[in-house]
Structure formats: C-alpha cells, structure tokens
C-alpha cells in the first residue's frame with residue numbers, strides 16, 4: 034500500500050527516504066529516545082532499512098512508517114508508526130517520537146499524531162485507534178488526552194526500562210469520538 038503525504042499547518046508526514054534512514058536508525062537505537070515507551074534493543078542498520086521498506090505491506094510492523102517533517106525548512110524532526118497490537122481483536126496502536134529534542138514541547142508531536150489518527154480513521158477505516166505509554170510519560174499522555182483519547186486502563190509492571198518495571202496506561206479513541214471531538218481554533 035503506498036504511503037500517502039499527510040499535511041497539517043506546520044507539519045507533514047511522508048514516507049521515509051533512503052537519505053533519512055541513518056537519522057531514523059540512530060533515534061530508533063538511542064535508549065534515551067525510545068526507552069520510555071519500548072524495550073530497548075540494538076538493530077543492525079541493514080535489518081532496520083529492510084523493516085522500514087517492508088512496513089507498508091505489514092500491518093504488524095513496528096518500524097517507522099512516516100517521518101515527521103517541519104514544513105518550514107523542511108527538516109526531519111521525528112517519526113511515527115502504527116501497528117496491529119493484538120492477534121484477534123481489532124486493535125491498532127500508534128506510536129510517535131520526536132528525535133530532535135529541541136523540537137519537543139512546541140505542539141509538533143500533537144499535530145503529527147493528529148494527522149496519523151485522521152489517516153487511520155479515514156483511509157484505513159478503523160473503528161478505534163489506541164496507544165500505550167508509561168504512566169510517568171506526561172508529554173505522551175497529555176498529547177493523547179488533548180487529542181481526545183480516553184485512558185481505558187493500566188497495565189501494571191508491563192514495561193522494563195532504566196532497570197525497573199513501569200506501569201503502562203492504555204488509551205483509545207473511537208471513530209465517532211474522533212469525528213465529534215472539539216476542534217481548536
């Protein structure tokens with residue numbers, strides 16, 4: 034399935050290009066970037082590049098599916114993805130990372146995830162979109178809550194990073210809730 038171009042006021046999401054891969058690979062393998070949401074593992078560059086190339090055909094892939102680019106620039110600041118999170122239930126979860134630390138806290142993450150969720154509801158016709166995050170990851174859960182996601186539960190001691198087990202919040206939003214959410218001016 035071709036990866037579309039998704040554009041918001043300040044941010045666009047586009048398919049990764051070969052020239053992006055080393056930057057994405059370095060963020061993907063940096064424990065301080067990914068540890069709050071994922072078990073850290075070291076990939077080989079060749080495997081990472083193959084996974085990114087194959088992701089559009091694999092709904093379960095955890096590889097980055099879009100780069101997040103500032104339209105003013107343009108300048109790659111992060112990446113986002115989505116994956117089938119359950120073998121039986123219709124659960125597709127999103128994930129999101131701004132690798133450029135200086136670009137965090139400016140609303141770019143919220144805009145990027147909003148574009149991704151819009152795409153999943155309209156183009157892939159999903160009934161719900163989910164996300165998980167460490168219960169201590171305030172930028173992540175605030176981003177989700179501002180977009181209208183509801184906290185649906187907590188998985189206790191489900192994520193290991195920084196030498197300890199952490200609780201994980203489960204979030205979700207339905208297609209109807211997304212369509213009727215209040216829009217910001």
Ligand SMILES: CC(C)(COP(=O)(O)OP(=O)(O)OC[C@H]1O[C@@H](n2cnc3c(N)ncnc32)[C@H](O)[C@@H]1OP(=O)(O)O)[C@@H](O)C(=O)NCCC(=O)NCCS
Nearest residue numbers: 070130131137138139140141142143166171172175176179
């Ligand atoms: C999570 C992440 C994508 C959020 O993107 P961002 O552009 O930094 O966030 P935004 O500017 O869109 O802000 C989202 C919300 O978080 C809040 N926020 C941002 N930085 C914050 C911080 N350091 N502490 C507390 N809240 C913060 C914002 O105020 C906003 O909440 P509000 O709408 O209630 O005011 C980004 O911080 C990141 O890449 N973090 C590292 C990777 C990661 O944790 N990914 C998520 C894994 S579940």
